[in-house]
Amino acid sequence: xxxxxxxxxxxxxxxxxEPLQAAVGARPPQLPTSWYYSHVTSHSKRLEVLxxxxxxxxxxxxxxxxxxxxxxxxxxQYCTSPTSRVTPLVFRWYHxxxxxxxxxxxxxxxxxxxxxxxxxxxxxxxNRAHFVFLSPRSERELGESEFAExxxxxxxxxxxxxxxxxxxxxxxxxxxxxxxxxxxxxxSRDAVILRVTWSHQNGKPWRPQPQTSHLHGxxxxxxxxxxxxxxxxxxxxxxxxxxxxxxxxxxxxxxxAYAIAHEVGHIIxxxxxxxxxxxxxxxxxxxxxxxxxxxxxDHIGMLLxxxxxxxxxIALAFCEKSAKMAGVQTLQQYHLSGHxxxxxxLHFLSQPKIMxxxxxxxxxxxxxxxxxxxxxx
Numbered sequence: 099x100x101x102x103x104x105x106x107x108x109x110x111x112x113x114x115x116e117p118l119q120a121a122v123g124a125r126p127p128q129l130p131t132s133w134y135y136s137h138v139t140s141h142s143k144r145l146e147v148l149x150x151x152x153x154x155x156x157x158x159x160x161x162x163x164x165x166x167x168x169x170x171x172x173x174x175q176y177c178t179s180p181t182s183r184v185t186p187l188v189f190r191w192y193h194x195x196x197x198x199x200x201x202x203x204x205x206x207x208x209x210x211x212x213x214x215x216x217x218x219x220x221x222x223x224x225n226r227a228h229f230v231f232l233s234p235r236s237e238r239e240l241g242e243s244e245f246a247e248x249x250x251x252x253x254x255x256x257x258x259x260x261x262x263x264x265x266x267x268x269x270x271x272x273x274x275x276x277x278x279x280x281x282x283x284x285x286s287r288d289a290v291i292l293r294v295t296w297s298h299q300n301g302k303p304w305r306p307q308p309q310t311s312h313l314h315g316x317x318x319x320x321x322x323x324x325x326x327x328x329x330x331x332x333x334x335x336x337x338x339x340x341x342x343x344x345x346x347x348x349x350x351x352x353x354x355a356y357a358i359a360h361e362v363g364h365i366i367x368x369x370x371x372x373x374x375x376x377x378x379x380x381x382x383x384x385x386x387x388x389x390x391x392x393x394x395x396d397h398i399g400m401l402l403x404x405x406x407x408x409x410x411x412i413a414l415a416f417c418e419k420s421a422k423m424a425g426v427q428t429l430q431q432y433h434l435s436g437h438x439x440x441x442x443x444l445h446f447l448s449q450p451k452i453m454x455x456x457x458x459x460x461x462x463x464x465x466x467x468x469x470x471x472x473x474x475x
Contacts, residue, residue, distance in 0.1 A: 355408050
């Protein structure tokens, strides 16, 4: 634009003509921007410069009026949106990596405490802490539904409640259920099993107490199914299944009693709800933890055997007989099986600490039964 204005001024001079008088109201020619920042401060020099400028409106007056010259035009803004105000940088706590790490640590510890408070439980009789992924209510509901489906599948194989096998198994199971409820303080004040195990394991008052609330109001069910399977099984919610194939090989009351006590031990310890039995645990690791739970069920089963009035040595005889029938496991069978060999289970139950605990419980229960039969019957 400045080039066009300069060409309009130079063209009349080159043709020898004077420029026409500017129209009224026309914008005076712009002076160079550098002129406003010149070092000329004298008023007379400013007038001489203005008069010598062609097309200027300044006339020759004796006392020219003092006129404030306009400032240069502001720089052009090429953005259509208004300019945003730059806010000063404020230092926050999350800019410090040490404070961020401390906050993450506090949140992680709080989440871990909440998880432990909800999912961490102590197993009765062994006082082992473990994590469970099912609440007692969910465990009962799931157990009822699974047991109903199982009974529909084997409905033709379930023996009648009046069958001799069913009557015999139910009478033995009732002894263990009653001994477990009485010994663990479910519906009674004297929890003899908890008292004996707590004293032998040097239980501290500040340690969490064993979890027995899942046994209150539990719907126990024991059925006999006609099948060649040799090992009884337990399900969620106090369900126990005994097979006729097992009754053929183990015919004495003591052997049947220990097998049922072992399955009741799984239910007391809530092994079916243990977090190590969830689907995300890989198979080799799951087999390792299953072996641990089987040994724990053997331990609880021996204590229940003593609490029900059976000699703890029956458990040793059962494991010895089962070891002879099972034979020696190969290395592949040992790693893939969820049950440890009976030789190791026999060695585990033969430990002096476990045997002393079971024998003390057996003597105490036997003496209590003698007093009850003598004076209260």
